[in-house]
Amino acid sequence: MCLAFLGHVTLSEELVLDKFLPKTWKFTGENQPATTVTCVPQPSLYRIRQAHEADAEAIRRIYNHEVEFETSTFDLVPRTLDAQRQWIAARSGAFSAIVAVDADDVVVGFGALSEYKDRAAYKTTVEDSVYVDRSLGRHGIGRLLLTTLLDQAEASGFHSVIARIEATSVSSRGLHESCGFGLVGIEREIGRKFGRWLDVAHMQCLLHERASRAKRP
Numbered sequence: 001m002c003l004a005f006l007g008h009v010t011l012s013e014e015l016v017l018d019k020f021l022p023k024t025w026k027f028t029g030e031n032q033p034a035t036t037v038t039c040v041p042q043p044s045l046y047r048i049r050q051a052h053e054a055d056a057e058a059i060r061r062i063y064n065h066e067v068e069f070e071t072s073t074f075d076l077v078p079r080t081l082d083a084q085r086q087w088i089a090a091r092s093g094a095f096s097a098i099v100a101v102d103a104d105d106v107v108v109g110f111g112a113l114s115e116y117k118d119r120a121a122y123k124t125t126v127e128d129s130v131y132v133d134r135s136l137g138r139h140g141i142g143r144l145l146l147t148t149l150l151d152q153a154e155a156s157g158f159h160s161v162i163a164r165i166e167a168t169s170v171s172s173r174g175l176h177e178s179c180g181f182g183l184v185g186i187e188r189e190i191g192r193k194f195g196r197w198l199d200v201a202h203m204q205c206l207l208h209e210r211a212s213r214a215k216r217p
Contacts, residue, residue: 058107
C-alpha cells in the first residue's frame, strides 16, 4: 500500500538530488473536485541512500503515524522496533529499502519495491511503497523517492510497477500520475479502518511508457 524486488540491482550508497524540476498537475478523484497538486522544487536539500539498521526507529516513527492516524496503510497494529529492523535486514538487491534524508542525514521518508504476487507469471511486475514525514509534505520528497524506485525497477529489468492507494488520497494518486502511472481500476470497500469502508485505487506504470506518460504541459 502506498502514501508504499525481484531481480537484482546495485544501489549506490547515495543519490544526490542535483536538480528537481517543478511539476504541477490537475487530478480529479472519483466523486471529488479537481485538485491542483504541485511538487515544489527543492534543489540539493534531500538525497537518497540505502536504509541501514540505524534508520529503523526513524522509519518506524513515520510508518506508525500512518498506521495509527491515516489510511495510507491498512496495517492496524503499530510496528515494533525489532520488526522494523527485520524488515530492513530482509531486503536486498532491487528490493532494498531506501530513505530520503536531509542535509543532516535525518530520515524524512522511505520507500521500497516489493514482489507484486508470488505466481511465476507475475515476476516481471513489482509494487511500490512510499511514505513521507507528514510535516514535510509537498517538498518533493515523495517524488524523489518514487522516481528513484522507478529507476531501480527499470534497471532491474522489470516491465511494470503497481501502486495500490487508498482511493481518497488525491495527493498520492496525483504524485503517481505525474510519474507515469495510470488508473486501472478501483476495488470497492476492500478494507475497513477507523470504522469505515475503504476503496483502493490500482495504478500502473508500464516502464517503457514512463517517459511519455510523465510529461505534462
